[in-house]
Amino acid sequence: MTEATSATPAPDALAGVLADAPFVRLVATDDGDAVAAAGLLARALRAVGTPFQVRVSRDPVPDAGDDAVAVTVGADRGPHAIPGTGRPASTDAFAIARALCDDPDPVVALTGVVAAGSVPGTDGSGDALEAAERAELVRRRPGVALPTADVADGLAASTLVRTPYSGDAEAARATLADLGLPADLDDDAHRRLASLVAVDVADAEGASARAASAVERALRPYETVGDAAPFETVGGYADVLDALAREAPGTGVALALAADPSDGLRTAALDAWRTHGIAAHRALDTATTGRYDGCLVARVDLAEEATAVLPTIARLARDFRSPEPVAIAVDETAGRLAAASIELAEIGDACRSAAGEAGGDGWGTADRGGIAVDESEDGDITSALAALREAL
Numbered sequence: 001m002t003e004a005t006s007a008t009p010a011p012d013a014l015a016g017v018l019a020d021a022p023f024v025r026l027v028a029t030d031d032g033d034a035v036a037a038a039g040l041l042a043r044a045l046r047a048v049g050t051p052f053q054v055r056v057s058r059d060p061v062p063d064a065g066d067d068a069v070a071v072t073v074g075a076d077r078g079p080h081a082i083p084g085t086g087r088p089a090s091t092d093a094f095a096i097a098r099a100l101c102d103d104p105d106p107v108v109a110l111t112g113v114v115a116a117g118s119v120p121g122t123d124g125s126g127d128a129l130e131a132a133e134r135a136e137l138v139r140r141r142p143g144v145a146l147p148t149a150d151v152a153d154g155l156a157a158s159t160l161v162r163t164p165y166s167g168d169a170e171a172a173r174a175t176l177a178d179l180g181l182p183a184d185l186d187d188d189a190h191r192r193l194a195s196l197v198a199v200d201v202a203d204a205e206g207a208s209a210r211a212a213s214a215v216e217r218a219l220r221p222y223e224t225v226g227d228a229a230p231f232e233t234v235g236g237y238a239d240v241l242d243a244l245a246r247e248a249p250g251t252g253v254a255l256a257l258a259a260d261p262s263d264g265l266r267t268a269a270l271d272a273w274r275t276h277g278i279a280a281h282r283a284l285d286t287a288t289t290g291r292y293d294g295c296l297v298a299r300v301d302l303a304e305e306a307t308a309v310l311p312t313i314a315r316l317a318r319d320f321r322s323p324e325p326v327a328i329a330v331d332e333t334a335g336r337l338a339a340a341s342i343e344l345a346e347i348g349d350a351c352r353s354a355a356g357e358a359g360g361d362g363w364g365t366a367d368r369g370g371i372a373v374d375e376s377e378d379g380d381i382t383s384a385l386a387a388l389r390e391a392l
Helices: 011-019 032-047 089-100 106-115 126-134 151-157 169-179 187-203 211-218 234-247 249-257 263-285 304-320 347-358 381-391
Strands: 024-029 052-057 069-073 138-140 222-224 288-292 295-299 326-331 336-341 360-364 368-373
Touching: 011 032, 011 069, 011 089, 024 032, 032 052, 032 069, 032 089, 032 106, 032 234, 032 249, 052 249, 089 106, 089 126, 106 126, 106 234, 126 138, 151 169, 151 263, 169 187, 187 211, 211 304, 222 234, 234 249, 234 263, 234 304, 249 263, 263 304, 295 304, 295 381, 304 326, 304 336, 304 368, 326 381, 336 347, 336 381, 347 360, 347 368, 347 381, 360 381, 368 381
Parallel strands: 024 052, 024 069, 295 326
Antiparallel strands: 138 222, 288 295, 326 336, 336 368, 360 368
């Protein structure tokens, strides 16, 4: 199946369609930007009294039938789509939500922007940043973007960075003890922490040349002020939402929808994020890697229930380990692989094509994708990997 092409609608035009709809079905790709964007739209629909449904899919197809309006978020499919190509889907969703109702949550919009790999204030997110700063919901400070006040816990599970202590909270705690930070971090302590992380990322064994620039989006974070968000920083919130989109999508949607998340929801979100991040780092620690023309392949062996971390492993390898523009994480036992590209290389279409040759299913977007095969039905993930490498 190939991507259908449709122009991104003007915010006022799609807002008008949604305002007149008897029911709206939102289907989002399994990433933090799309889930944040869907959350913004759903909150706006709730504010104007329009019934809606939100779901997350690795390969979203707009629901057909009845009189509902279907909107795909994160993929360019169907008559109503917010594709997130060229700029984060959350920036368009914020504009559409603003046309529908007063004061959509700019922190959720900025969370999606960071999850998309962008920086607040760029790629069309200037309005959301201005609204957040005007309402004193965020402030920029030195340091590292983490969701928790417990720095060691945050560094161990964060997928925004890849350090020697990623995946190991005790090693992170020992490193921080050597740094001698105060219990309450002031701006100077945050600067020292950021310097430590930046150096440790760049100097880590196996770090790619790209690692030094990839870590930048985790530094000088936007801190959330007061009760503006359930987590300490916008970047930390983005890290949690991106993990939830794959690990626990129902929790991710609930979080993006909640104007005031309960303690139980916040705890569930952090638990899923922590499990996801630590599993991804530990899998990459033990991966067998091979470099090919145009891509790095990391072979991992995950528990069957842990394959949701494959896209995160691929992204971490791409950003911090791969000298090539594409990284592929493959679990041959599970019959799955995930690919991430630093360039817009239509990875999703390449995965669909390769999967077709190997008797499997492929999906994805311009910069990431995946393949799953059922070897009991003559699927072959090794053949799918070879076909994908050839397509690249």
